[in-house]
Amino acid sequence: MTSDITTDTSPAFDPENPAATIEAMAHRCSNWGRWGEDDVHGTLNFLDDGARVRAAQLVTTGQTFSLAQPFNAEGPQKGWRRRTNPVHTMTDTGLDAEYGDQGFPFGFGGADDVIAMPLQCSTQWDGLGHIFDHGRAWNGRRAGGVVTSEGDQVTGIETAADRIVGRAVLLDAGRALAGELGLEYSELPDGFALTPDLLDRIIDQQGVSSQVGRGDILLVRTGQYSRARREGWGDYAGGAAPGLSFRSAPWLHDREIAAIATDTWGFEVRPTELNGAFQPLHQIVIPHMGLYIGEMWNLDDLAEYCARTGRYEAFLVAAPLPVTGAVGSPVNPIAVV
Amino acid sequence: MTSDITTDTSPAFDPENPAATIEAMAHRCSNWGRWGEDDVHGTLNFLDDGARVRAAQLVTTGQTFSLAQPFNAEGPQKGWRRRTNPVHTMTDTGLDAEYGDQGFPFGFGGADDVIAMPLQCSTQWDGLGHIFDHGRAWNGRRAGGVVTSEGDQVTGIETAADRIVGRAVLLDAGRALAGELGLEYSELPDGFALTPDLLDRIIDQQGVSSQVGRGDILLVRTGQYSRARREGWGDYAGGAAPGLSFRSAPWLHDREIAAIATDTWGFEVRPTELNGAFQPLHQIVIPHMGLYIGEMWNLDDLAEYCARTGRYEAFLVAAPLPVTGAVGSPVNPIAVV
């Protein structure tokens, strides 16, 4: 049913020639200049107030789902690129209040806390300044002119503070493909690539509420997080994973989605399909397409609800913490149905 | 119109006898045991799915408002109780990507960042483990049994991860009272106490969309943040401020609101009305009432909208970052109208 959008204009795909393949795909999927030279919002431009009104009408039961993983020291990070798990510490506790040295009058006592964490250590948004291609950031800007040690001075995550509110569509790839793949759990194996054909097939299988179009926030559940919860993190942070195929870039581009989020560390399949590349799909969709990517989301509870009801859409509010100049942000996304 | 709720059972109020006044008010406003011995949600219990469905129906234009202040080094904190402003630093930048030593292939480049901050340094929720009275936390629990150096092990902010979604009502006290107080700006002076009578008067003046009832999230704009933006922070973090009167506790209690948030550092009036007390209203509403308090919210843009349209209600999603065991959380609250 989504077949009216053609993806057969995909550029040549040569796993042995990553440089040329990436360049061709960047050209194919570029949105540079689409919203003017000064644009800082990228694909969030597809999401307008009218879409938000329609999305709010999806609320029929009032049930809410937090799509965040817990933020704590037990997270998946292992120190790569200085990414630790959150270090949350107390500056005052109930024990101190009982002990009575807090200096407050009339029985008043308090607890207080601080945190130190990478902005992308757990459930997060990638900002548009997070990834560059050949020294170019979103909309063709010079990378060094966008993100300095002062942070992202053009497309900092604060530019999205009030924007990521709209219709979410869940593609539960793990569940939809479990049968044909003969999976024990509704979880795709590591290294499994979600190609355009598979995305279309999942939509067909899930039914009409799964149609993906302009301004939608696409949620893709691979099941890897479910597996990590059952079996331990392993290499969840940076290792092999199921995810979007590099070939899905035109599909994502042509549907004019506002954002995409998955339950994996890096959204795209790993190992990558292009020999020797790092995250080639990131390299396309962030700097060239201007797409917001959510990573390490917890889609399990929402997926259960969707499977039970057959409704795969929700009203989503996923507001990043407006840290000035940040290239990413922790987020507690809320889906309301 | 809200006069059907009686507040004349308020206990004796003696500024010269804070201890007795606090104790009587705690007794008057206690919700201990109301939702069972094991309750961890406090007044969020008033906010149910039905209320959320009705709240979603308030979305008619799709316009969104971020109610967060910027999170950056220019914030109001001065180091009290080790509360600094956020320290946001980059671990990789666009300049590094251009320089070419990031070690990625095929032109891939990235920026990444970390943050260190108190959880209550800017726009925030106070969790139920944040304040104690005489060694007692929410629902009568022993403070030291709730919050240790491991964090809040009972009422940590993660318990509210999916709950703070509902109808918000804005009481724009600064604007509503500007005329009778002869204010140059729609900003209450520091030390101005919002008593029950004044709250009722504001509701009457703003009209029917301002009615406050069970499960609502009450937003009170004093105007102090507008003043800080114009004149500089001064003692915004911890100094004198307009805010809720200690006497408003029964009013807040009887209306069965789910939460309250203001545009000031500490929600209640400072200096306090009780001689020598610190934050006596906190001492009532958090441990005894179980009320969620939002502080340092930016209500200015929403207030402009409300003043222009005469509609003072919105659909609000204000999901805390689910830091396990945190006694507070930064938040980017989103109002949708």
Add this chain to the structure above:
Amino acid sequence: MTSDITTDTSPAFDPENPAATIEAMAHRCSNWGRWGEDDVHGTLNFLDDGARVRAAQLVTTGQTFSLAQPFNAEGPQKGWRRRTNPVHTMTDTGLDAEYGDQGFPFGFGGADDVIAMPLQCSTQWDGLGHIFDHGRAWNGRRAGGVVTSEGDQVTGIETAADRIVGRAVLLDAGRALAGELGLEYSELPDGFALTPDLLDRIIDQQGVSSQVGRGDILLVRTGQYSRARREGWGDYAGGAAPGLSFRSAPWLHDREIAAIATDTWGFEVRPTELNGAFQPLHQIVIPHMGLYIGEMWNLDDLAEYCARTGRYEAFLVAAPLPVTGAVGSPVNPIAVV
């Protein structure tokens, strides 16, 4: 030659009865009250100015050795008890200076940096408030009266700011015992316990410069750090390790050393010799003996020098960073010979 100090008064040692064994040893090795009720220095009292003058006279070549491991993200920590490796980030760089947006006049440019780290993530001193036994801290004080969320308010590491300056003696256990143990490298295997007899034997073997007495700072090289450098960290932070035997407590006590440091994470042998205990030697020497413990020191270069020259003593300055109220401190110990 150190046989004039008797250790045969060691209490009963029963691996199957850790509680009683720990209690007896605590009694045997206690220094509570030895330097008065108000003492905060513990065994550092053994180190006086006269000893420092004699120690300075050991400087004959002017050669210096830094006994610190590198402080960086590649360290051994894995997150246990929220202990990460140091997260060092730049707030300004040379690339930014070149880019020219730093705002300084006349060609001035700068780089600046911040760090977030556990105080005991790398080469360190344990302060006297780091370990308790049955709720008692050094000198018999109530643990909760010493260390609150405000830090160690009695024996904070700042009390040792100017004190850890004196004679160091290196016992290179890995090298001394390599022959009789048939080791390929001069590195003791994990789980190897250094008992009093072995310590005496090492001293005899190394010769007269190794004699250990009052006020000395004892350095014990097991070789585990050398192994970690060759083979990777593995479980260096918290796993099995060679180290001081629980039975060495009286030996350490009776020699009246000022401090001890090793090249391992935890100074004492692991797994512990007492069934089910955690770090029983810590439990004796910190709260009962008042002994300063250095951990994760890099003794390799100094050991090479000592082996080459046959001199196993040096002038040592190992000044903790005086973080007010800290229960430990990173340190860059300097040995001068």
Add this chain to the structure above:
Amino acid sequence: MTSDITTDTSPAFDPENPAATIEAMAHRCSNWGRWGEDDVHGTLNFLDDGARVRAAQLVTTGQTFSLAQPFNAEGPQKGWRRRTNPVHTMTDTGLDAEYGDQGFPFGFGGADDVIAMPLQCSTQWDGLGHIFDHGRAWNGRRAGGVVTSEGDQVTGIETAADRIVGRAVLLDAGRALAGELGLEYSELPDGFALTPDLLDRIIDQQGVSSQVGRGDILLVRTGQYSRARREGWGDYAGGAAPGLSFRSAPWLHDREIAAIATDTWGFEVRPTELNGAFQPLHQIVIPHMGLYIGEMWNLDDLAEYCARTGRYEAFLVAAPLPVTGAVGSPVNPIAVV
């Protein structure tokens, strides 16, 4: 008596032409290439083992002085360039140990802590990568090739880990000049510039132990820290201060000192003597001369000792924490006399 070193070849000094004055001084004082193209140590090359042996012989009483200020939240930082005071927090306390939820057996209890801080928030060394002139770092290297977001990859502070050990000479400028300036306290006023003539006069006045020569570590006490301790920090961190005159650069250069440290935030006089410049003396001595600068040292106790004994020299060990790639480091300098 130090008059045998001529400084009359100082370049033209024109406060109204900072650019030319800085350039001429850079040329006058450059050490680029002096120790080879690959040098990373700068003036620390002047400090050799022979000097260290002589310095150790200065130890005659064994008395030690910690020259560090306290590291805590009460420090002078106000947030400029994201420089906060240290945030030291506990991850476990004695209260927790007493409470009994730490999970350790047999009465074992522990306290642990973490810190987040700028590396230059309190007593510190500036590394050679801290300051650039016209995009050039020490020894003429490209600034961006030295310090990236990965840190200083050439002259990181770890290169000085075992080097800053030698003879310190204290010039107590505040005390020496108090008489002729008619000062109430032995503290120079803010804005007071220590020119070469004054430095020579102080040395003459203090006597022979104050002679400054090759490899010495020069300590200059202005008295500003004493004033801050008495009157409060005020603008200690970044405001007006007494300090070294820009004109002292040739004096510092020609004496071939290894390092210099003062009791002020920025070592050089502020406001600067060059109209509109920021820290022009830094701009000369770090990138061109390769000089290590210590700032915010506490020289008061040592100064008392020196005044009392008439001896102004000591054995100094001031080992930076070897944070890999850091452009500065906190330090607890120890003087032994």
